[in-house]
Amino acid sequence: MLPTCLKSIHEIAASQWDALLTDAQPFLRHAFLSALEDSGSVGGRTGWQPAHAVLLGEQSQLLAAMPGYVKSHSYGEYVFDHGWADACHRAGIDYYPKLLGAIPFSPVTGQRVLGESQAAGQLLDELSAGLEQQGLSSLHINFTTEAENALLQGRDGWLQRLGCQFHWRNRGYRDFQDFLDALSSRKRKQMRKEREQVAGQGIEFDWREGHQLSELEWDFVYLCYANTYRVRGQSPYLTRAFFSLLAERMSEMIRVVLAHQAGRPVAMAFSLVGGDSLYGRYWGCLAEFDRLHFETCFYQGMDFAIANGLQRFDAGAQGEHKLIRGFEPVITHSWHYLCHPGLRAAVANFLAEEQHGVRGYAEDARGLLPYRQG
The missing domain is CATH 3.40.630.30 (Gcn5-related N-acetyltransferase (GNAT))
Known part of the structure; x- marks a missing residue:
């Protein structure tokens, strides 16, 4: 069983795709992804070419999947890697095209690798192993859940990145x-x-x-x-x-x-x-x-x-002005597999320092919340 990258979400039945969803979040539904494609918001000359990864069983049943896009730029992702791309350009390394596992224009934490952990892990391993053969520099998965963090933690070659958003709790x-x-x-x-x-x-x-x-x-x-x-x-x-x-x-x-x-x-x-x-x-x-x-x-x-x-109101990415209105800092996660060993080593060093800064920032932000003490 090898993964296949679909050029349209319509190549898989909505009932099969949605059956792998484990929560009620709207962004990963077949209807949402198909609306993006059918409206021309992705595809064509947008720089977002659908490449949804699927792993099928012997009976053609869907075992694992990831919403995927081949990117020729880094806009609309909300996990900013422009600096990595610039460094590659200066070093004569091709950073684009790259493969992105994400929901376009939606910086919302949620499922990204669908399916049972064994099948999902196989999908990830096969995708990362085949990147260079397909002329792709890297695979990035943005705004992952705790389950996916556990799946990716310690997996060979994967680098974790942290971010910070602000959500309101009822x-x-x-x-x-x-x-x-x-x-x-x-x-x-x-x-x-x-x-x-x-x-x-x-x-x-x-x-x-x-x-x-x-x-x-x-x-x-x-x-x-x-x-x-x-x-x-x-x-x-x-x-x-x-x-x-x-x-x-x-x-x-x-x-x-x-x-x-x-x-x-x-x-x-x-x-x-x-x-x-x-x-x-x-x-x-x-x-x-x-x-x-x-x-x-x-x-x-x-x-x-x-x-x-x-119980929760996620009003979008960024915005320190949310803090004084009761929105609390929340750590977000993304994962990055970079084929070039020199780039991977440099990014790993950068992320180690950045993670320390992000956690410190989130902790300091808590001190600015408007809630009464005690």
């Missing part, structure tokens, strides 16, 4: 005021003031599920999403068609909050729900409003999580 709050009561007086007043400033501008909020938005409203959602890139002189990763396809294929997992002023939509935040978690993914506005970002992206999500009994 500790059984009855409502948003109950959450505020857990904060220090100064931080509680600051958050209350921020929410009052938004309300004082006449802005109201409306939560919708995926099937409750018209195509015209999806046009608005996309316009807001794309605007967050265009104001920085960048092109958006996702196409307009992605949102409609996702609403068609997994609308029950979509949550969009629309911000209105005088009945006119002015901003939105797009999220997905899965299991006990809310995943804030995209946001955008068409005009500047004081504190609207914090309300739309953070406080509305907290309110929603409390009201719906969700």
